[in-house]
Amino acid sequence: MNLLTAQAPVRVPRSGKGLALGIWRLVMVALVVMLSLGFTQVAVAQAEPDREMRTAAPGITADQWRQVRSGETDANYRDSRYESDYNLINASGETWRQIRNRWVSPFGLIVIGGMISVIALFYLIVGRKHLEEPRTGRKLFRWPLFLRALHWSVASLFIVLALTGLNLLFGKFIFPTLFGAAVWSWMTSASYVAHNYLGPIFGILLVILLVSLIKDNIPKKHDLEWFKKGGGLVGKGHVDAGFANGGEKVWYWLLASVGLMVVASGFVLDFPNFGQSRDTMQWANIIHAVGALGLTAVAIGHIYIGTLGTEGSLEGMTTGYVDETWAKEHHNLWYEEVKDQAISEEEVAARKSGDSSSDVSASRPS
Ligand code: HEM
Incomplete structure (x- = not known):
């Protein structure tokens, strides 16, 4: 058919059904236009908190907002999402945010950065503590397999929890610009999941480690002398130490106090389904982070x-055995107790290959 000569189709008068369909289409188009305008409004309002507030609750006056913020509870101001005694605005949430951002985060940077700097300086100035006497080659059994496995499990979990925790606190300042938003969002989600699931396992293993080591970490009189002499840094000669020295005992009791506090506050944060209030969660978060x-x-x-x-x-901590010279120089009182149990390297090898059960179950003399 020639398009130039083709006749225009004859207009068929609209039936009532056709008209209804037309109106329906018009309504649909209007609805879509309105909805997209509405979404744009919400998006714009969310980008501007003041505007969002006016859009969300246009009739509320400044006085009413003040009353809500003040903490007064009233049926009109309650959070209606689920049974809750909370005010519509959790005013203490802002205090928590300020404490976290203004005090806790900088505290973390200062203590961790400070520790790394002090250690780096110490290493550059004083250097490694080498053994003063040559090794004898004879070995003393110090860490059974059970305690070594426990130590490395607790240590690995601690390192993963520390890295994921640091990522949750400071990662937003570094990674979004380095890797982009998509990678950063994946990193945060992965950190949350790892932190939330591994935390309780760390807590349980830490308690077992602490119980296993308590006997060796009871403070003794000679520990005071160890501190006075800075663990041997001040003055000449070795300072007395039993199985654990003063420094190790401090580490142990820090884990037994602060460590358990971190674990306990972690449980409060990990299981919010036990009715704890938001204020409790906020305090748990501060205690946990510090x-x-x-x-x-x-x-x-x-x-x-x-x-x-x-x-x-x-x-x-890797083989279970230490050299006699190390024991004499670092844990002289323990060495005196166990020196007659020293064995040669060949005997250690034989024990490990032939009768590995002795390495597993041998009781650790202390
Ligand atoms: C890669 C990291 C770590 C290394 C290389 C390491 C190394 C060691 C070594 C060599 C010992 C034995 C010291 C001795 O024989 O006197 C030890 C003991 C110990 N470590 Fe670690 N450790 C690490 C991480 C951790 C972590 C993260 C924790 C706890 C959260 C921890 C808790 C302990 C405890 C409680 C002891 C026993 C101290 C005592 O006798 O009271 N370690 N560690």
């Missing part, structure tokens, strides 16, 4: 002493 940041700083010190800082310490 305790965890402080412990992380001390843990960095502990990790330094256990690895770079002291020759011969790490092998105790």
Whole structure:
């Protein structure tokens, strides 16, 4: 058919049904236009908090907002989402936000950054503590397999919890610009999940570790002398130490006090379904963060002493055995108790390969 000569279709008069359909279509188009305008309004209002407030509750006056903020409860001002005695606005939430952002976060940066700087300076100026006498090659059994496994499990979990916790507190200042919003959002979600699930496991293992080590960490008179001499840094000669020295006992009791506080407040935050109030959750959050940041700083010190800082310490926690010379120089009172149990490296190897059960169950003399 030639398009130029083709006749225009004859207009068929609209039936009532066709008219209704037309009106219906018009209404639909108007509805879509209105809805998209509405969404745009909400989006704009959300970008501006004042405007959002006016949009959400246009009839409310400044006095009414003041009354809501003041904490007065009244049927009209209650949070209606579920049974709750809370005021519409949780005014103490702002106090919590201020404490967290103005005090807790900077405190974390100062203690952790300060600890890293002090250790770096100490390492550069004083250096590693080497053994003064040559190794004898004879070994003393110090850490049974059960305690080593427990130590490394607690330590690994602590490190993961510290890294994910630090990411939740400080990550937003670094990673969104480094990796972009998509990666950052994945990092935050992963951190939350890891932190929330691993926290309780860490808590349980920490309690088992603390119970297993309590006997060796009861404070003794000679620990005072250890502190006075700065663990051997001040004055000459070795300072007396039993199985655990003064510094290790401080680490132990910090874990037994602050560590358990961090675990307890973590449980309060992890299980909000036990009826705890928002104020309780806010305080739990502050206690949890301050305790965890402080412990992380001390843990960095502990990790330094256990690895770079002291020759011969790490092998105790990896193999279970330490050299006699190390025992004599770092834990002289313990050495006196166990020196007749020293064995050669060959005997250690034989024990480990042939009769590994002795390494697992051998009781640790103290
Ligand atoms: C990679 C990190 C770590 C390393 C390299 C490390 C290393 C060591 C070493 C070598 C010892 C034995 C010291 C000795 O024989 O006297 C030790 C003991 C210990 N560590 Fe760690 N550690 C690490 C992380 C942690 C963490 C994160 C915790 C706790 C949250 C922890 C808790 C303990 C405790 C309670 C002891 C026993 C001290 C005592 O006798 O009371 N360690 N660590």
